[in-house]
Amino acid sequence: MQVNIKIRRYNPEKQAKAWWGEYTLQDCSRTDSVLDVLHRVKWEIDGTLALRRSCAHGVCGSDAMRINGANSLACKMLISRLGKEGADSINIQVEPILGLPVLKDLIVDMEPFMEHYRSVLPYFINDEPAPADGRERLQSQADREKFDDTTKCILCAACTTSCPSYWANGKYVGPAAIVNAHRFIFDSRDEAAESRLNVVGDTFGVWRCRTIFNCTNACPREIEVTKAIAEVKVALATGKV
Amino acid sequence: MANPTVHTFDAVIVGAGGAGMMAALYAGKSANVAVISKLYPTRSHTGAAQGGIGAALANLEEDKWEWHAYDTVKGSDYLADQDAVDVLCQDAIDVVVELEHMGLPFDRIENGRISQRRFGGHTNNETNRPVYRACHAADRTGHMILQTLYQNCLKNKVNFFDEYQVVDLIRVDDTVRGVVAINIADGSFHIFHSKAVMFATGGWGRCWEVTSNAHSLTGDGAAICMRRGIPMQDMEFFQFHPTGIFKLGILITEGVRGEGGVLINGEGERFMERYAPSIKDLASRDVVSRAIYLEVQAGRGINGKNYVHLDVTPETVNHYFEKDGEDMRISREYIEQKLPDIADFTRTYLGVDPVKDPMPVQPTAHYAMGGIPTNVDSEVLLDAENRVLPGLYAAGEVACVSVHGANRLGTNSLTDLVVFGKRAGVRMADFCDSAELLPLPDNPAEEIMAEFDRIRNNEGNMKTYTLRDRMQKTMTANVSVFRVHDQMAKAINDMDEIKTDYTRFITVDDKGKQFNTDLLEAWELGCLIDLARATAASAIARTESRGAHARDDYPERDDDNWLTHTFATLQSDGSFELTYKPVTLGRYEPKPRVY
Numbered sequence: 157m158q159v160n161i162k163i164r165r166y167n168p169e170k171q172a173k174a175w176w177g178e179y180t181l182q183d184c185s186r187t188d189s190v191l192d193v194l195h196r197v198k199w200e201i202d203g204t205l206a207l208r209r210s211c212a213h214g215v216c217g218s219d220a221m222r223i224n225g226a227n228s229l230a231c232k233m234l235i236s237r238l239g240k241e242g243a244d245s246i247n248i249q250v251e252p253i254l255g256l257p258v259l260k261d262l263i264v265d266m267e268p269f270m271e272h273y274r275s276v277l278p279y280f281i282n283d284e285p286a287p288a289d290g291r292e293r294l295q296s297q298a299d300r301e302k303f304d305d306t307t308k309c310i311l312c313a314a315c316t317t318s319c320p321s322y323w324a325n326g327k328y329v330g331p332a333a334i335v336n337a338h339r340f341i342f343d344s345r346d347e348a349a350e351s352r353l354n355v356v357g358d359t360f361g362v363w364r365c366r367t368i369f370n371c372t373n374a375c376p377r378e379i380e381v382t383k384a385i386a387e388v389k390v391a392l393a394t395g396k397v
Numbered sequence: 398m399a400n401p402t403v404h405t406f407d408a409v410i411v412g413a414g415g416a417g418m419m420a421a422l423y424a425g426k427s428a429n430v431a432v433i434s435k436l437y438p439t440r441s442h443t444g445a446a447q448g449g450i451g452a453a454l455a456n457l458e459e460d461k462w463e464w465h466a467y468d469t470v471k472g473s474d475y476l477a478d479q480d481a482v483d484v485l486c487q488d489a490i491d492v493v494v495e496l497e498h499m500g501l502p503f504d505r506i507e508n509g510r511i512s513q514r515r516f517g518g519h520t521n522n523e524t525n526r527p528v529y530r531a532c533h534a535a536d537r538t539g540h541m542i543l544q545t546l547y548q549n550c551l552k553n554k555v556n557f558f559d560e561y562q563v564v565d566l567i568r569v570d571d572t573v574r575g576v577v578a579i580n581i582a583d584g585s586f587h588i589f590h591s592k593a594v595m596f597a598t599g600g601w602g603r604c605w606e607v608t609s610n611a612h613s614l615t616g617d618g619a620a621i622c623m624r625r626g627i628p629m630q631d632m633e634f635f636q637f638h639p640t641g642i643f644k645l646g647i648l649i650t651e652g653v654r655g656e657g658g659v660l661i662n663g664e665g666e667r668f669m670e671r672y673a674p675s676i677k678d679l680a681s682r683d684v685v686s687r688a689i690y691l692e693v694q695a696g697r698g699i700n701g702k703n704y705v706h707l708d709v710t711p712e713t714v715n716h717y718f719e720k721d722g723e724d725m726r727i728s729r730e731y732i733e734q735k736l737p738d739i740a741d742f743t744r745t746y747l748g749v750d751p752v753k754d755p756m757p758v759q760p761t762a763h764y765a766m767g768g769i770p771t772n773v774d775s776e777v778l779l780d781a782e783n784r785v786l787p788g789l790y791a792a793g794e795v796a797c798v799s800v801h802g803a804n805r806l807g808t809n810s811l812t813d814l815v816v817f818g819k820r821a822g823v824r825m826a827d828f829c830d831s832a833e834l835l836p837l838p839d840n841p842a843e844e845i846m847a848e849f850d851r852i853r854n855n856e857g858n859m860k861t862y863t864l865r866d867r868m869q870k871t872m873t874a875n876v877s878v879f880r881v882h883d884q885m886a887k888a889i890n891d892m893d894e895i896k897t898d899y900t901r902f903i904t905v906d907d908k909g910k911q912f913n914t915d916l917l918e919a920w921e922l923g924c925l926i927d928l929a930r931a932t933a934a935s936a937i938a939r940t941e942s943r944g945a946h947a948r949d950d951y952p953e954r955d956d957d958n959w960l961t962h963t964f965a966t967l968q969s970d971g972s973f974e975l976t977y978k979p980v981t982l983g984r985y986e987p988k989p990r991v992y
C-alpha cells in the first residue's frame with residue numbers, strides 16, 4: 157500500500173524556520189509501524205531526517221511523537237491504525253512532541269522533562285538496616301500491587317507533552333513526574349513519602365492537573381496516569397497513603 | 398575542526414545498561430567516575446529483558462547455587478569456565494537481594510518473599526525437573542533492574558554524559574589513557590582522560606536480519622577494542638532464541654514456557670517431547686532453536702511455512718499439565734497478570750490475543766556469548782595466556798568471562814550484568830586508588846576524527862542500509878542456527894566484499910553536525926561488519942558442534958580437540974589470527990548433554 161507521510165522538519169544549522177517534508181512510499185505493509193515508515197524515509201530518501209529510536213517494540217521510550225495529532229510511540233503505532241479499513245493509501249502526519257524545545261526534526265530537548273522527574277526524588281529511600289538474616293525485605297502481594305501500575309513507566313514523555321496544563325506552564329512537574337512519585341509514595345518499603353508529597357503538593361504539583369485524561373490516553377504503557385495522580389491528591393488531602 | 402574538549406576522571410564507564418550502572422554504583426564509592434552512553438540510560442536494552450534473573454534463592458522450593466552452577470555448565474555445553482560459573486552462581490544470591498534492597502519491585506509470593514518462576518535449562522539436579530529459580534517482576538524484569546539502577550545512580554549523583562557516543566579507546570602500549578567520544582547533540586569531539594576505562598556496551602544482534610536486539614545494538618565497544626588490538630573470545634557462539642515473533646524478531650520470553658506454554662508444529666504436535674523427553678519445551682535455547690529448524694525443514698511448520706506456534710492458552714497449557722501429572726492449572730487472568738507485556742506485544746504487532754490463540758514464532762538472533770575476554774574481576778585479557786591489560790575492564794553482554802560458554806541459559810545474562818558489573822566497579826575503584834593518571838598522547842583523537850571526516854565526505858554511492866542489508870542477509874543465510882563449511886566460506890567472502898565496498902563506497906546524506914545520526918549509523922555499520930567478520934572467521938575454524946555452534950559437517954562435540962576458547966585477533970591486513978585457550982574445568986566432567 158501507499159503511504160503519504162508529512163513530517164515536521166527543522167534543522168537550525170540550515171534554516172531558522174521549521175517546514176513540512178512530504179514523502180510518498182510504495183509497498184508499505186499494513187503491519188508496518190510508523191517507525192518503519194520513518195526509517196524508510198531516512199534510509200531510502202533523506203538521510204538527514206533525525207529521530208531517536210532504539211528498541212523498536214515500545215519498551216525503551218525513545219520515539220514518542222505526535223502522530224496525526226496525538227502522542228504515541230512511533231514503533232508501537234501500526235500504520236493500519238491510522239487509515240480507513242481497506243484503504244489502499246494512508247496519510248500520516250508526524251511532529252515532535254509539544255512543549256519541549258525542538259532541537260532537530262523530531263528530536264526535542266528532554267532536559268526540562270528529566271529535571272521535573274528528578275525533582276520528585278525518584279529513588280528508593282529507606283535508611284533502616286536491611287533484614288539481619290541478609291535476605292530481602294518482605295512485602296505482601298497486596299502491598300506490591302498498590303504501585304504495580306506506576307512501575308511500568310519508561311520516561312517517554314508522551315503523557316507530559318500531551319497535557320494542556322503543562323503546555324500552559326512548563327513549571328508544572330507534569331504527569332510523568334507524578335507517576336514516578338506515586339511509584340515510591342505507595343511502596344510500603346519506602347520511607348520518604350512525605351518529602352515527595354511536599355514536592356508534588358506544591359503549587360506546580362498535582363493541583364495543576366485538570367483531569368483532562370490526555371496523559372492516560374497517550375501512555376503507551378497503558379498506565380492509568382490520571383488515576384495515579386488522583387491517588388496522590390487523596391494522599392495529600394488525607395495525609396494517608 | 399575545533400580541538401576536542403578534554404574531561405578528566407578517575408574512571409570512565411562506557412554504557413549505561415545493567416552492567417555499566419552497577420559498576421558505576423560501586424566504582425563511584427571512592428573514585429570520580431563518568432558514565433558515557435549513546436542512549437539515555439533508561440533506554441538501554443537491559444530494559445527489554447523480560448523473564449527473570451537467575452539466583453538460587455530457594456523461595457519456593459529447594460535449590461542450591463551448586464545446582465545453578467551445574468545447569469549453567471551443562472547449558473554452556475561444557476565450554477564455560479567453571480571457576481567463573483561458581484562466582485556467578487554464588488554471588489547471584491547476594492546481588493539479587495541487594496537489588497531488592499535498592500528498591501527493585503520484584504513480584505512477591507504469599508509469604509512476602511521474591512517470586513520465582515521456571516526457565517529453560519534450570520533444574521533440580523536430583524529430580525531433573527524444572528526448578529523455580531528465575532526471580533522476576535512480571536515480564537519486565539530488565540526494565541525494573543534498569544530503572545532501579547538508574548534511580549540509585551541519581552541518588553548517588555553519578556556523572557552521566559547522555560547521548561555521547563564513544564568511538565575510540567586511547568591505548569598506549571599496554572596502558573589505557575581514556576576514550577574519545579562524540580557529543581551527538583552538536584557533533585563535537587571530546588576526550589575523556591582517565592586511569593581506568595570500562596566497556597559495558599552490550600551486544601550486536603543487528604548483524605542478523607531477524608533479531609530481538611535494539612537498533613542501537615551495534616557492538617561499538619567490542620569493535621573499538623578489537624581495532625585497538627584486544628582479541629575477541631568465542632565469537633562463533635551467538636545465541637538464537639527459539640521464540641521471536643515471526644518476521645519481527647521481537648522476543649517472547651522463555652517465561653511463557655516457564656508458565657506452561659508449549660511449542661506446537663503444523664501437525665498439532667508438541668514436538669519438543671521428541672527432542673527433550675524430560676524437560677521438553679524448557680530445554681536449552683540452542684536445542685529448542687534447532688528443533689524448530691528441523692521441524693520446519695521436515696515440512697512441519699505451520700501451513701508449511703518457516704514458523705511454529707507457541708501456545709499459552711489455558712486450554713492447551715492445562716491439557717499438558719494434566720498429561721504430565723502436574724497439579725498446577727492456569728487461567729486467562731493468571732496469564733494476563735504474569736505476562737502483561739507479552740500479551741501487549743502480540744496484540745499490538747500481530748493482532749493475536751495470546752490467552753485465546755497461539756503465537757507464530759521463529760528463532761531470532763539474540764545474544765552474544767562471546768566478546769571482550771575478561772577474568773572474574775572483569776579485567777580485560779590481552780591474550781590466551783591471561784595477560785591483563787591494566788586499567789581496562791569489560792562486563793555485561795560485551796564481555797566474555799566466560800560463564801555462558803557455547804550457549805547461555807535464560808536469566809543468566811541479567812545475573813552476569815549485576816555480578817560482574819559489580820566486580821568491575823569494585824576492582825576499578827581499587828585500581829584508581831593506587832594508579833597514576835598517565836599523560837595523554839599527542840592528538841589522541843586525530844585518527845578517529847579523520848575516519849569520521851572520511852565517511853562524511855566520501856563520494857561513494859552506497860548507503861548504509863543497502864550494505865547493512867547485504868551483511869544481514871549473508872549472516873542469516875550462512876552463519877546462523879545450522880552451519881556448514883561451504884556456507885561459512887561464502888559468508889567470509891561476502892563479508893570481505895562488503896567490507897571493501899564499505900571502505901570505498903559508503904556515503905551519507907547528512908554533512909551537518911547536530912544529531913547527525915546518518916553519519917553515526919554509517920560508523921556503527923563499520924562496527925557490525927568487523928564483528929560479523931570475526932564471527933565467521935572463528936566459526937569456520939571450529940570443526941565440531943557445540944552449543945549454539947551446530948555444524949552439519951561436524952555434527953558431534955569433540956572434547957579431545959575443542960575444549961578450548963577461541964581468541965580472534967584482528968591483524969593490520971584485516972585478517973584474524975586465531976589462538977586457543979583451554980577451558981577451565983572443575984567439578985563437572987564433560988558428558989553428553991541430554992534434556
Ligand SMILES: Cc1cc2nc3c(=O)[nH]c(=O)nc-3n(C[C@H](O)[C@H](O)[C@H](O)COP(=O)(O)OP(=O)(O)OC[C@H]3O[C@@H](n4cnc5c(N)ncnc54)[C@H](O)[C@@H]3O)c2cc1C
Nearest residue numbers: 412413414415416435436443448563599793794808810811
Ligand atoms: C528482548 C530481550 C529479552 C531478554 N530477556 C532476558 C531475561 O529475561 N533474562 C536475562 O538474563 N537476559 C535477558 N536478555 C539479555 C539481556 O537483557 C542483555 O544481555 C543485557 O541486558 C545486556 O546488558 P548490558 O548492560 O551488557 O548492555 P545494554 O543494556 O545493551 O546497554 C548497552 C549500553 O551501552 C551504551 N552504548 C553502546 N555503544 C555505545 C557507544 N559507542 N558509546 C556510548 N555508549 C554506548 C548504550 O547506550 C547502553 O547504555 C534479554 C535480551 C533481549 C534483547
Ligand code: SF4
Nearest residue numbers: 309310312313315375
Ligand atoms: S507515564 Fe506513560 S506516557 Fe508518561 S512517561 Fe511514563 S510511560 Fe511515558
Ligand code: FES
Nearest residue numbers: 210212216217231
Ligand atoms: S524505539 Fe523504543 S519505544 Fe519505540
